[in-house]
Amino acid sequence: MSDYRVLPGPEHFLPPAAASMGICLPNPGEAHINGVIAPEEKAYEEAARQFLMAKVPTIFPGPLVLWAWNEKAAKKATAVRHLFNTLVECVQPGQKPMLIPMPDYRPKYPKINPEVEINPNHPNLTIWHNRIDCCMFIGVHCHQANLSLKIIRGGTSCYTIAMCAQAGHEDAMLSFRDASVEKIMKLADTVKRLKGTVQPRLASAKNGVSS
Amino acid sequence: MADIHSVIGTKNKKGQTYTDTWKLMNEAPRTPSFFTGSEVIKEALRRASCDVMIAYPITPQSEAAALIGELFAEGYIGDYFRGESEFAVMSQCAGAAFGGARVFTTTAGPGTMRAMENFPMWSGARLPIQMIVTCRGINSPLSIQPDTLEIAYLLNTGMLVWHAETAQDFFDWILKGYMVSEEPDVHLPLALCCDGFFVTHTKDVVNLTPADMCLPPYDPYRSPVPCMDMECPPVRMMRDPFVMKSNYISYATHASWQQEIWAAVERSRKHSIHWLNGLIDTENTDAEIIIVASGTAVSQGREAIRLLEDEGVRCGLVKVKTLRPWPEEEIREATKNAKHIFVPEFNVTGWLAKEIKATIPNPERVHAGPRVCGGMTMPPEIIVSEIKTALGMKTFSLAGRGS
Numbered sequence: 344m345s346d347y348r349v350l351p352g353p354e355h356f357l358p359p360a361a362a363s364m365g366i367c368l369p370n371p372g373e374a375h376i377n378g379v380i381a382p383e384e385k386a387y388e389e390a391a392r393q394f395l396m397a398k399v400p401t402i403f404p405g406p407l408v409l410w411a412w413n414e415k416a417a418k419k420a421t422a423v424r425h426l427f428n429t430l431v432e433c434v435q436p437g438q439k440p441m442l443i444p445m446p447d448y449r450p451k452y453p454k455i456n457p458e459v460e461i462n463p464n465h466p467n468l469t470i471w472h473n474r475i476d477c478c479m480f481i482g483v484h485c486h487q488a489n490l491s492l493k494i495i496r497g498g499t500s501c502y503t504i505a506m507c508a509q510a511g512h513e514d515a516m517l518s519f520r521d522a523s524v525e526k527i528m529k530l531a532d533t534v535k536r537l538k539g540t541v542q543p544r545l546a547s548a549k550n551g552v553s554s
Numbered sequence: 555m556a557d558i559h560s561v562i563g564t565k566n567k568k569g570q571t572y573t574d575t576w577k578l579m580n581e582a583p584r585t586p587s588f589f590t591g592s593e594v595i596k597e598a599l600r601r602a603s604c605d606v607m608i609a610y611p612i613t614p615q616s617e618a619a620a621l622i623g624e625l626f627a628e629g630y631i632g633d634y635f636r637g638e639s640e641f642a643v644m645s646q647c648a649g650a651a652f653g654g655a656r657v658f659t660t661t662a663g664p665g666t667m668r669a670m671e672n673f674p675m676w677s678g679a680r681l682p683i684q685m686i687v688t689c690r691g692i693n694s695p696l697s698i699q700p701d702t703l704e705i706a707y708l709l710n711t712g713m714l715v716w717h718a719e720t721a722q723d724f725f726d727w728i729l730k731g732y733m734v735s736e737e738p739d740v741h742l743p744l745a746l747c748c749d750g751f752f753v754t755h756t757k758d759v760v761n762l763t764p765a766d767m768c769l770p771p772y773d774p775y776r777s778p779v780p781c782m783d784m785e786c787p788p789v790r791m792m793r794d795p796f797v798m799k800s801n802y803i804s805y806a807t808h809a810s811w812q813q814e815i816w817a818a819v820e821r822s823r824k825h826s827i828h829w830l831n832g833l834i835d836t837e838n839t840d841a842e843i844i845i846v847a848s849g850t851a852v853s854q855g856r857e858a859i860r861l862l863e864d865e866g867v868r869c870g871l872v873k874v875k876t877l878r879p880w881p882e883e884e885i886r887e888a889t890k891n892a893k894h895i896f897v898p899e900f901n902v903t904g905w906l907a908k909e910i911k912a913t914i915p916n917p918e919r920v921h922a923g924p925r926v927c928g929g930m931t932m933p934p935e936i937i938v939s940e941i942k943t944a945l946g947m948k949t950f951s952l953a954g955r956g957s
Contacts, residue, residue, distance in 0.1 A: 357809050362817035367824065368739055406780070448786040450807075464807040485738055485778035486680055486814060493810045509776060510739035513817070 349378040349516050351500045358497040360489070361513035368511045369520055376517050383519065390479070390504050390517055391533040394430055394440075395541040397477030397502070401441040402427055403461050407508065408482030409444055415524075416482075422527035423481055429531040433538040441473060445480075448487050463487040467498045476544065479504040480515070481522065489514050506530070561770055566603065568629055570768040575733050578769070579726060579829075584761035591754040594721040595660070595686060596621035597762055598728035603769045605632035605655035610643045612665040613698040614750035615688040619660050640665035644672035644685075651681035654774030654781045656732065659683065662750055663690035666704045670711075676743040677712030677815050679788035680779045682735040682772075683743040684728065685713075688750040689849075689900075691928055699929020700749045702849060705877065706905035712815040714744040714822055715878040716830075717848040721758045723875075724748060729769060730829040738776045740822040742815070749850040749900055778818075823879040833881035836888045838870035843941060844892040846885065846910055848874040851898045851932065858898075858937035869941065874906070882913050894944055895920045898937050902927040 345365025352358065362368075366378040374386030381389075394400040404423050411417040423442075430440040443461050450464045457472035463483070470478070478501055480488050485507065492503050492514035504519075505512040506527065511520035519526060561572045573582070578601075589597065595618040599607070607626065609619035626634035632655065637643035640661055651657045661669060666687055676683055691697030692704050708715050714735055718724045727746055735744045748754065774781040779788055826833055837859075845855035852873045859869045872888045874881060889895055889910075897907035897920060907922035914920070924940045926932045935952060942949040 357806070360813040360817035360820075362820040363813065368821065448780070448783075450804075465803045468803075484780055486741075487779070489778075489814045489817065490807065490810045493813060494806060497806070497810075509778070510737070510821075 345378065347378060349496070349513065351502050351516060352496045353498050353500060354496050356497070358493055360493060366513040368513060369518070371521060374517065374519050375511065375513065378513065386517055386519060387530055387533040388537070390519075390530055391537045392541050393477050393502050393504065393517070394479075394534055395433060395537055396544040397438065398544065399439050399441060399473060399475045399477070400430055400434070401443055401473070401475045401478045402430075403443055403445050403478055403480050403483065405445045405480065405483030405487070406447060407484065409446055418524045419482065419522075419527065422524045422531075426527055426531040426534070429534050433534050435543055438543050441475065443469060443473070445483055445487075448484070461491075463491040466491040466495050470495060470499045470501050475501055477502040477504070479506055480512075481506040481527070482508075485509055485512070488512055566768060570601070570766050572603070572770045573767040575729065575769055578763055578767055579730060582763045582767055584763060586759050587762050588757055589721065589760050590617075590757050591688075591721045591724055591748065592618040592621060594725045594760050595728065596625060597760075597765075598725045599658060600625055600630050600765060601763060601768045602658065602729060602732060603656060603771045604630075604658045605772070606647075606650040607631050607634045607658045608637050608643045608646050608650070609634065609660070610637050610640050610665065612640065612662050614690055614754045615660040615662045615665075615686060618686065618688070618754065622658070622660075640669040641672065644669040644676070647683050647685075648672060648676060648679065648681055651676075651683050652679070652782055654772075656736075656772035657681075657683045658686075660686040660688065662688045663692045663698070663701075663704060667692050667707065670707060673708065673711035673713055673743070673745075678811065680741045680777065680815075680818070681743055682732070682741050684731055684735065685743065685745050686728075687745050687747040688754045689747055690750040697928055698750075700751050700850075701901055701927050701929060702747070702749060702899065703901040703903065703905075703927070705747050706901070706903060708745050708747070709877060709905070711745075712742065712819065713878065714740075714742055714819065714826075714876070716744065716746050716876050717874065718746060718748045718753065719849055719852045719873060721753055721760045724753065725760050725762065727830070729763075732769060732772070733829055734822055734825040736772055736776075737822070737825050738778050740818050740825060741778050742818050742822065747849070752850045819879055826876050826879060830875055832884065833874075833876045833879065834884045834888060835873040835875065836871065838868065839872070839888045840891055841868045841870035842891065842893045843867065843896070843945075844870040844872060844889050844894070845896045845898065845937065846872040846874065846889065846906070847898050848877065848906060849900065851900060854932045854934050855898055855937060857934035858941070861934055861938050862941065867941070867945070867947075877909075880909065880913070885910060886914050889914055889919075892919060894941070896937065896941055896944075897922055898932060898940075899923070899925045900927060900932065901925065
């Protein structure tokens with residue numbers, strides 16, 4: 344197994360792809376935390392803890408859930424909204440959950456408006472601007488998600504979570520695979536269950552895994 | 555929208571049953587058939603649920619391309635046409651794949667070189683096109699004969715590159731290749747190479763799966779990039795994408811994009827091992843002498859090992875099946891006992907030996923040869939001679955024959 348660990352950055356001027364450092368994707372029923380394969384149950388707990396610790400826990404929904412291109416996508420979008428509402432209910436004063444869409448992948452020139460969107464080609468701008476210290480990608484095409492996750496790890500200290508509908512993302516600090524409405528709802532339930540048990544973080548996300 | 559699992563067990567318009575690929579390849583009955591490599595390509599395509607094949611004539615793949623035309627006439631291929639050149643063919647393949655089709659093409663030698671610009675584009679655009687490369691000479695003066703130099707040019711394109719030894723490999727790997735390259739975490743083109751003529755134009759017994767069973771169709775909605783999105787990279791390449799801008803963010807994005815292509819090559823490792831039963835095959839790796847080869851050089855190496863055994867020299871064999879992903883760990887493990895590693899190759903530069911030297915500890919163990927090129931055959935006796943010479947054993951010279 345690789346000694347490399349996928350941790351919050353800023354990691355490097357050009358951080359490597361985690362896959363090239365020997366990090367493997369989880370098999371069905373598994374997740375990974377910091378590049379180490381873990382049972383999915385443990386990942387729900389860890390993801391919920393990271394959300395509840397963060398000063399600005401943020402969900403980045405992508406085109407696959409923002410557009411009602413099939414019935415499943417519409418249901419997922421409703422579940423994502425439910426997760427966000429759960430975060431709003433469960434955080435403490437001073438924490439500020441955000442829901443910022445990645446509506447498409449067009450490079451935004453001359454300048455992105457980081458208040459209202461995130462873009463895979465320069466996701467760090469939105470993260471820096473809003474001081475986001477924990478985020479979750481959902482409904483973003485895998486290639487663009489990996490593009491973003493590497494850039495975020497390279498230049499920010501944000502903790503990244505991927506709720507991937509396919510095989511998962513090594514470049515996130517925590518990744519689920521085969522995302523479904525049920526999995527999103529289960530994450531929301533876990534956040535609700537852990538409400539009040541996690542101290543919000545005062546410093547940066549640099550330490551990675553919560554204890 | 556296609557759902558692969560929902561179509562299993564149903565029939566296509568030719569009456570073939572969409573079959574779970576693992577069952578098709580591992581459990582379905584096989585019929586021994588005596589075919590040329592070109593005919594085997596056709597038979598694999600008959601079972602591949604291929605949407606589009608684009609052809610252009612160049613020896614030695616022309617026969618396979620023409621035979622697949624017959625499949626189109628019979629209704630097994632969704633669309634089939636001849637491009638204006640190899641460059642056009644590969645661009646047209648990209649267009650079809652961008653549109654969500656399962657795409658197949660064949661090329662060789664100068665055709666591969668002419669189309670080269672397209673291959674990193676395919677990888678960058680995450681298009682799981684399958685291309686058969688029936689390797690032949692590429693340099694002036696013209697040669698249509700077997701020579702694997704073109705593979706060296708493919709190794710850094712970001713494509714998956716596999717090297718078939720036999721027609722049986724070809725049949726199985728064409729079908730399995732789609733399963734690996736279409737995985738959403740891989741989703742890369744595959745260059746499935748063989749040594750032209752030696753494989754394409756010789757007959758061999760090949761065990762075929764039933765003709766009334768075929769692969770499930772490709773599902774483009776599992777692609778890691780949006781299917782047919784004209785507004786965003788990778789489809790939209792030439793108007794205000796990041797590649798056309800000069801600033802740090804653009805460079806960093808492009809760097810991250812390149813890393814993602816090679817990350818996808820790495821991810822193919824797990825799937826390739828699953829489908830090919832390992833990235834390498836090995837025999838007698840406890841021997842102090844090991845032959846490491848790919849393509850038909852494996853067959854020649856196997857015969858050389860038999861000849862050496864007759865003389866009391868024990869020798870092991872490593873057959874390298876995938877060049878990308880590169881079986882680094884596997885080769886290191888398989889050669890750990892070897893004092894001498896011989897790498898017979900059908901090209902002038904010895905690209906396989908260079909890869910192996912860069913992979914293993916104590917690379918001075920590698921004897922980069924014997925090598926032939928330009929269409930020469932590689933008699934097993936010259937491998938035997940090379941090994942015996944390195945061991946300080948008396949050997950005869952083949953050079954004087956015919957004088």
